[in-house]
């Protein structure tokens with residue numbers, strides 16, 4: 001049944017890899033389950049070639065939307081991170097502002113304290129000034145007394161005036177008067193000296209006060225300068241807070257945009273899914289048939305055929321059992337290609353010992369029979385259920401998963417699309 005011309009016409013296509021949607025959202029899972037379910041239905045009913053093309057393009061659309069959702073989710077995530085960072089910065093800056101404000105408060109109370117001290121000092125200086133003035137007045141008065149006393153004594157020494165002598169009754173009184181006058185003059189001098197000393201002390205006090213006031217004024221201008229510096233720092237921080245707020249708001253807007261894009265993508269996704277559903281329904285209604293003209297070998301190279309198709313006795317149990325396929329021993333990771341075009345019915349894990357496996361339904365061959373092929377024990381699957389594949393498309397890689405003891409491809413060919421009719425692949429697949 002193997003036609004050389006088909007094999008010769010085989011061109012290995014490397015279509016762009018459609019990244020399997022990695023965002024495992026519930027929707028994605030639902031879509032995968034949906035496609036898998038659709039393919040179970042398709043085990044009997046298959047799309048015509050034209051439906052296959054639109055199915056493939058819809059599949060591509062789904063992939064693109066998935067990629068877009070993933071992209072927007074990344075953007076959403078980035079924007080969320082950016083907002084969190086901006087908010088953290090804002091609260092950090094606010095804390096700095098509040099520390100600075102309390103420092104400014106302390107500084108202001110220090111400034112007002114110093115200002116009060118300067119006021120007190122001014123009052124003290126004024127009081128001192130008044131005291132000095134009073135003292136000067138006292139000195140001047142005392143000086144006048146002194147001068148009149150001295151003048152009186154002078155008059156006495158010069159023989160005394162008529163008026164002075166008239167007021168004295170006898171010599172004794174005159175002498176006593178003279179003594180009293182001398183005492184007075186000594187006292188005057190003493191008093192004057194004391195007053196001058198007191199005045200000097202007052203002046204010294206005032207000088208001290210003025211000096212203290214100068215110190216306070218210096219202290220105040222120092223505090224004023226600090227205050228000014230802190231105020232400008234505060235306004236700088238307030239600006240930074242504003243910037244952080246703005247950046248948080250921008251990030252929030254970006255999140256909204258990303259969220260809206262995701263929602264719109266998800267709606268598109270649903271719409272495309274519905275289209276696929278329609279296509280499947282239409283295909284099911286018309287029961288069309290795929291067709292193909294022959295198989296190629298799914299491996300471009302392999303080490304050897306390690307097991308042929310046929311009945312064999314289990315060496316342990318002694319039970320006779322059909323080996324329903326043919327085993328190609330090949331290194332792990334060797335690419336496996338679709339033996340003919342068709343629909344991927346199954347792509348995933350088998351509970352029945354095939355490990356990672358793929359079943360492709362090919363539709364009718366030129367002999368009038370429908371065929372399916374099964375590829376078992378793959379290291380990994382490189383297609384997905386529901387996909388239309390061309391002959392030669394990559395579908396997976398050789399491995400040793402499931403009930404297997406070494407790296408090989410177990411290949412089955414089903415005639416009539418059923419495992420019950422697993423035929424010897426040698427009759428269909430070009431094997432060297």
Ligand SMILES: [Zn+2]
Nearest residue numbers: 325326327410
């Ligand atoms: Zn096998």
